[in-house]
Amino acid sequence: MSGRRGVGRAVVVGGGIAGLATAALLSQDGWEVTLLEAREELGGRAGSWEHDGFRFDTGPSWYLMPEVFDHFFALLGTSAARELDLVPLDPAYRVYSDPATGLAPLDVRSGRAEATALFESVEAGAGARLDAYLDSAADAYDLAVTRFLYDTYETTAGLRDPDLLRRAPRLAPLLTRTLARHVESRFADPRLQQILEYPAVFLGGSPYGVPSLYHLMSHLDLDEHVLYPRGGFTEIIRAVTRLAEASGVRIRTGARVSAILTDAGRATGVELADGGRVAADLVVSGADLHATETTLVPDELQTYPERWWRSRTPSPGALLLMLGVQGPLPQLAHHTLLFTREWRAGFDDIFGRHPRIPDPASLYVCRPSATDPGVAPTGHENLFVLVPVPADPELGRGGIDGQGDAAVESAADRVIAQLSQWCAIPDLARRVVVRRTVAPGDFADDFGAWRGNALGLAHTLRQSAMFRPRNASRKVDGLAYVGASTLPGIGLPMCLISAELVLKRSRGDRSPGPLAERARV
CATH class of the missing domain: 1.10.405 (Guanine Nucleotide Dissociation Inhibitor; domain 1)
Structure with missing residues (x-):
């Protein structure tokens, strides 16, 4: 990749947080940037779904590493405080144990x-x-x-x-x-x-x-504060999109890339599923790394071919429940965790030799309506439930109002029953007025996620830091990678840093620390 700033045209594949952030940084640096998103909406896994007056974040829901967000926005001459309405959560989260233990829930508050x-x-x-x-x-x-x-x-x-x-x-x-x-x-x-x-x-x-x-x-979460962007995490996507467009990025949705074009070992642009082509001096893929390498790049030019993935560990898959509930749910904090007694066995169910959906499972529940009444109609609550499950698209797909695959909906029923019992909400199932499930099959189909995983490559030792896939192809000059399976890793803050690493590579900057920030406007 070039060591000069703003040397020509760049195409960014994928409109998730990593792709949007990369496009914004490159455009500000003088590149002529086009971002191509296969779906009709931006955000990728950090998406949003609205139904009957409820608005659900469909992915990330913990705002951690605030200084990373602050630094990213500062690179674009603004600040997180200016772009987002951040609210500290108290408690940071609530923890429930199996009721058979007789243990009361714990409220965990941030601060030493x-x-x-x-x-x-x-x-x-x-x-x-x-x-x-x-x-x-x-x-x-x-x-x-x-x-x-x-x-x-x-x-x-x-x-x-x-x-x-x-x-x-x-x-x-x-x-x-x-x-x-x-x-x-x-x-x-x-x-x-x-x-x-x-x-x-x-x-x-x-x-x-x-x-x-x-x-x-x-x-x-214990020393620092857990924050929430009022309006939901879709506000982060909107903020980065706003900044990307203000810097000159051209964003095209409904534009599925079918191939990365090369000539003499150099990326020259992309081909679209409709047959169109977009020429570029730099191609950055924010799509799933496995899909990028094994479906968009010719076999002989793959840095991470299929055989490389056979010995790698994906993150868990996820069974997601988005529930609109009638009436109040004071039993739940903004963030609530349910932990099983069979702790290690649950992880063995997910990562072991005989994977299955844990039952009972350790659950994460987000109730954003505890902080943000705008995410649910008056008199209702908004619940997002995440169940870590094996990364296996064969577990099935979800759906709306119980229309997902039978095994997925059955698992969701068990989760609702567990939440009802453990958190003393006996009538929870009867109060659900909106229900949507998402499963590993959806992650594979909607995002091309390798093995239907929910987050990216797991942070095992051999998949962390210098052992994680780099942000540039070793075989195709002018081809870069960004997102949760590349450096530095999983999560919104990591994806923002990943975008900065692409910018550093485009400049030829090999320093180990963050870039100097712009003066804020």
């Missing part, structure tokens, strides 16, 4: 004092241990942001940084033991273990598989 007090109230001595744990998590997070996340790994300079080498003795154990082992050697109460281990799911993995370096995630 609140978090350590909660842990101490549950387990004697756990407050002080959490204090030390969060010190380590904050240090690991600082290390990730300053040394790992913004590095394109085109050179090893960042890995040879003297400060990083001084931290190596502390870093090595965090890479060689699992998050579960790290947590369970410090805390005995299962609820506290689960609070600290559950963030592995946000990384597309199991606490028994991701390295303990990712205990840094607890810095985000």
Whole structure:
């Protein structure tokens, strides 16, 4: 990729958060950018669905790593505060345990004092241990942001940084033991273990598989505040779209790309399913990396061919329920987690040799109407339920009002019954007035998601940092990749950083840290 700014035409494939962010950054840098989205709406997995007065976010719902959003918006001369109406959540989230345990729900509040007090109230001595744990998590997070996340790994300079080498003795154990082992050697109460281990799911993995370096995630929800953009996460998509268009990006929806065109080992543009072509000096694919490599690029020019994927680990799939419910649901916070007693067995169901939908499952429930009355009609609540399941499109597809595949709808019925029982909402099923399910088959069909996964490549050790797919093809000059399966990883903040890595590569910038910000307007 070129080391000069604004050298010509760029085509971005995919209108998810990563594609939109890349288009905005490149256009501001002087490129003539066209963004092509196969569907009629933008946002990709961070989509939105409206029905009978309800508006549901269909994907991400946790606003974490706020400084990453702040930095991205600053690169475009604005700020998150200007573009979004951010609301801190209190509690950050609520945790329910299996009612058979007799344990009361826990409200987890952000802030060191609140978090350590909660842990101490549950387990004697756990407050002080959490204090030390969060010190380590904050240090690991600082290390990730300053040394790992913004590095394109085109050179090893960042890995040879003297400060990083001084931290190596502390870093090595965090890479060689699992998050579960790290947590369970410090805390005995299962609820506290689960609070600290559950963030592995946000990384597309199991606490028994991701390295303990990712205990840094607890810095985000326990030290820092969990925020919510009023209007929902679709407001983030709208903000980035607005900035992309203001910078000159031409956005085309309903434009499915069928091939990436090459000549003498260089990308020259894309071909559309309708036979049209768009010429470009730089092609950036924000589509699923597996689909990009195995269906859009000729066999001989694939950096990550089908055989490469055979030994890789996808994130879990997801069974999603979008429920419009009549009447109030004070039993649920904005974010609520239900944790099963058979914790490890649930992850074995998802990632093990005999995958199946866990029953009962550990669930995540978002009730945005607790904070944002605009997402549901008056007198109603909006629920988004996520059940991690195996990444397997054969599990089926969902539908509206029970019209999905029978196995998917049956699993959804069990989830509603579990939520009803565990959270003391006995009439929940009767109060549901809007229902939609989404399953791994939908992720495969709608987004081309490899094996129907919901998030991208899991953050196992061999799929993290310098071991993760890079943001540029090794075989096609002028072909770049952006999104959750490339550097640096899963989640909206990571996708914003991924876009910045493409910009850095286009400039020939090999520094390990974030780019300098523009003066804000």
